[in-house]
Amino acid sequence: MTTPTVNRWQLARTLKNLRGNTPPADVAKALKTTVSTVHRWETSGEGGSVPSPGALDRLLDLYRVPPSEAERITALRRNARKNAWWNPYRVERTYGMFVDLESAATSIETYESTLIAGLAQTQDYARAVIRATNIDGDDADVDQEVTVRLARQQAWSESDGARLGIVLGEAAVRQCVGGSAVMRKQLEHLAEFSHHPKVELQVLPYSAGEHAAIHAAGFATLKLTNDGLAVVYSASQTGSLFLDDPPVVERYTTIFNKLRIAASGEGASRDLISSIMRDL
Incomplete structure (x- = not known):
């Protein structure tokens, strides 16, 4: 698309x-x-x-x-110059640009050190994260961003969908966001989501020690094969960064591959998620 x-x-x-x-x-x-x-x-x-x-x-x-x-x-x-589907919502322009690139991507590689990746979040988990980080907005802003996040997920699931590689830091699956009930449902959803044929989900355990992205909170590499584009996206509280210089994109691809090697396999990652879920 x-x-x-x-x-x-x-x-x-x-x-x-x-x-x-x-x-x-x-x-x-x-x-x-x-x-x-x-x-x-x-x-x-x-x-x-x-x-x-x-x-x-x-x-x-x-x-x-x-x-x-x-x-x-x-x-x-x-x-x-055409309006994107997210234009009516009150979201940051850079986030909207990311949403556009995500919906057109053929493959996505995303690393998150402390959060569940957006495409794998439940509605309640997403609302808790957005409310906590939206320090200047009101409930209407939170509602709009939750709506956009759910629409991103629906667009991914109803289309051909990009191949999705996710590496989560162990902190992401242990941090109890929204309370025990919300986090338990999030982990249940994550375990189910990991079985999707286009998803490869791994957890980077604490025992992995130092790793190639130890300085990074998170990033996503979006590859749009049909359009000849590849972009690295990184977001923070104060702004977003897009990088499309080929050597830089290649470097982040290498970093992600190193994370995959350091992370637990898919089966072991699901076992860890299930273990944490039982303790909630």
């Missing part, structure tokens, strides 16, 4: 490739704009912007783009 964010990503990458070795200052001068504006047009993640129809036409003329290719690029711009 192609989403507005994916089109935006492809447009920014295309414009950067078309500029090639031409200095941004030369492009800015030709279009009577600023260098920072040229850079924003070529930025796919946070801080980027989509050029106006007129600005894009002038860019394509400047780069001497053939008509057939210009039509494709113009379509990217048009689709990049």
